[in-house]
Amino acid sequence: MNLSDEVRQGDSRSVAKLITMVENDFQHAQPFLKELHPFCGQAIVIGITGPPGSGKSTITDRLSKHLRKINKKVGIIAIDPSSPFSGGAILGDRIRMQDLTTDKGVFIRSVGARGHLGGLSRSTQAVVKILDAMGKDFIFIETVGVGQSEIDVIKVSDVVLLIVMPGMGDDIQVIKAGIMEIGDIFVVNKADRDGSDKLIAEIEMMLHLSEKEEKWNPPILKTVGTENIGIDLLWKNVEKCIDYLRTSGEMFQRRKNRTRKEIFDLFQESWREMFFQFIGEERLEKEVEKVLKQNDDPYHAVKRLSDIFKKKLFKGGE
């Protein structure tokens, strides 16, 4: 049996192997993704984002358990930052999801961001595809702990949950642009702590300041993830949001944007590959030296590299 068939049968070892291939050697993995593509699009993708320590893993764990009770299959992609110095990482999201490990209906993969900015890893979209093709009903993408502008998660999710907690800062923080704009649902976790009502009031205010005529008013919900408080109500709201997205056509629009991004990213990636194939690290290094040593500039360097590239491209490259 071929690897993609095994993935479709839900074999976790094959799924894990293909994810590794996607992360390490995307070109090699592409034929398998191609075979899986027709079987994708069934799963609902839920982005879980928020600052470090707000409880993303715990909320993901609780929602997953809730879904398992109603017999839904769950995939989780848990992304943690990679070291900018060594490239290594400590991926610790599983600590909060220990009981899910041996549940056959759950597949968890920890992923290092590997230098990719925006809160995800470069391969996240492909990993979503693999979990989708293995037959998961819901896929959670848990981003790295984000600050203000890591909003890539909205580009790969159907629904985004923004997890916040009391004590993040003053009220101007919530009206800044970026992260606070992408939540379909706001979750005030650790709501048993001081300041949660104030935070809710501030988010409400922020949402009311918006002049946009929105058909979906993002609900603001209190949870205490560690105590499993507020999870049922949170899920009810997620379902309501999915319904809205479906009936309003917003889901279609988001998936259309996702497909556009996917095509563009793949295109960019193939050009990158060609850059190294046609020009190579060595030639690049030479240009770097030139710019550093002589009075040359990067703009001329690019011009020279482009000329080589074009020549090779038209001389029989693909």
Add this chain to the structure above:
Amino acid sequence: MKKSRIRVLVAKPGLDGHDRGAKVIARALRDAGMEVIYTGLRQTPEQIVEAAVQEDVNVIGLSILSGAHMYIFPKILHLLEERKMTDVLIIAGGIIPAEDIPVLKNMGVKEIFTPGTDTRDIVEYINANVALIRGTI
């Protein structure tokens, strides 16, 4: 382009009360450029093996202080075999008496690092042996 990072599961089987040693190792492996999946205290053999499968790790590092290694390690090795995880490097550390070491090695634990081991030696050992398994040297 091919960029294969070594992935290591650092696991704490059994009922140990603390994980300071495991965290020191995790940190050293991170600084050596590896991706370390840490799953927390009190893991059952089933949890460890399933996490290793899903995370597709190259190495499993078992850290144990409780003295239950002769009971727990065989279970883990057996489950790994069952799941056909035969290309994984199994190493261990913690409080393991000298007389148990040859027995464990015989079972399939490739190396055992006792207290006082320099973390650089562990990094070197992993790098060399994963390369061997991958067939790149």
